[in-house]
């Protein structure tokens with residue numbers, strides 16, 4: 138029995154100035170220790186007993202989590218100052234969106250027709266990256282281990298910018314050309330249907346982040362800011378630093394080998410299986426043993442110290458925090474991160490075992506306007522380390538990472554689930570009534586005229602009122618309608634059916650239909666698709682609900 142299943146606890150809302158939520162751009166102030174002036178977005182903090190929890194404030198509130206402060210605007214709030222000059226050559230995720238890709242050069246995504254490819258399934262990626270952080274260059278070799286699903290005269294991969302030196306297919310030199318963000322490979326002889334094959338790509342250059350129409354608040358991919366390299370790819374940005382089948386419907390295991398100057402640490406997604414030093418350089422090998430979508434692969438390079446914690450069941454949590462912190466900052470950071478083991482225990486009880494070999498958080502010594510659930514090692518700036526956002530990125534490990542979106546237009550399956558589960562955790566952790574927390578979200582979503590999360594446009598991919606708040610309310614309405622037991626059955630079944638792969642809204646609907654019947658489906662449909670925000674949550678729960 139969790140506290141969110143019990144009666145209301147009075148909630149005392151206390152306004153607290155919070156975070157600049159800077160846009161993650163290169164002019165972000167490093168390691169700021171005081172809140173910025175009141176032009177910054179405010180997040181309402183709710184204190185109950187001794188626990189501090191954070192809620193979004195009302196209509197003018199910024200996202201408390203990952204969406205940008207300007208999430209309702211489509212204009213870029215701040216310009217890049219460091220590498221804007223490099224923009225000219227950058228690819229756009231949907232440049233010339235009207236043109237449809239040739240067969241093979243897309244995965245059929247409704248927002249991003251050119252992302253991903255078809256004709257093969259990737260099983261494993263080997264990424265070998267030599268990085269010069271001062272020059273911001275990478276020297277890379279990517280080996281793609283794949284299985285053909287049809288005969289391949291042409292193999293399409295997604296890669297934006299960078300210079301490709303050579304490509305081989307099964308060890309034989311292959312012709313290749315570049316067009317848009319496609320690396321088009323012509324094997325010497327076609328790859329027959331139904332065989333395993335490898336493509337090896339040697340490439341180098343300065344990775345240029347991508348202008349993605351779904352992320353108007355920053356360019357995405359490989360960031361190099363204030364002496365730290367980190368990646369935040371969602372949805373299209375991984376093709377700015379390695380060639381791949383860049384769509385979450387084709388997940389694969391990864392080995393990521395990163396070589397950096399000796400004094401630096403390179404962290405990544407997975408488990409650290411080897412570390413060695415030679416010739417003034419240090420090499421870190423990271424192994425991801427579970428399928429991972431390309432957008433969740435991460436590289437982090439800088440001066441970090443590693444701290445470990447463990448869950449009740451012995452799962453290792455390794456956090457990377459900046460070496461530059463003062464004693465006081467280090468203590469505060471570790472204290473903030475100390476909620477992680479309990480949050481994992483909570484989600485394991487709710488959903489089943491944590492999906493991967495390890496977890497942790499990498500904390501940057503400056504703020505960015507979002508956090509990101511990179512698989513097994515979430516990314517945070519120095520202003521998002523609050524229980525709601527820590528729990529949100531953690532919940533994505535189940536929903537988003539283990540179960541990935543089958544189409545980017547169904548992003549609510551990621552953000553609605555992560556946000557609602559984070560609120561359930563917060564209710565449990567802070568002793569709050571989930572209904573009171575949701576009343577606040579409802580007011581905010583209404584105030585912002587949240588559009589239906591099931592029919593957002595690509596520009597609304599991370600629209601906070603819709604994709605986060607209204608999606609959260611969607612799940613809460615379903616929860617209230619079917620009751621605790623059925624709601625948990627639905628969540629668990631959705632997770633178990635698709636963990637390791639991807640899922641769509643119809644997949645989820647089918648489970649809701651099976652466990653909740655037609656009324657539950659109708660309720661879900663109204664929350665996902667009706668222009669108006671339904672009134673279902675306005676009164677007391679219907680008699681069938683809890």
Ligand code: ARG
Nearest residue numbers: 203352369371372507508509
């Ligand atoms: N998935 C992130 C979250 O936890 C949002 C990331 C948006 N930012 C980006 N650079 N794609 O909500």
Ligand code: ZN
Nearest residue numbers: 203529552555
């Ligand atoms: Zn999220």
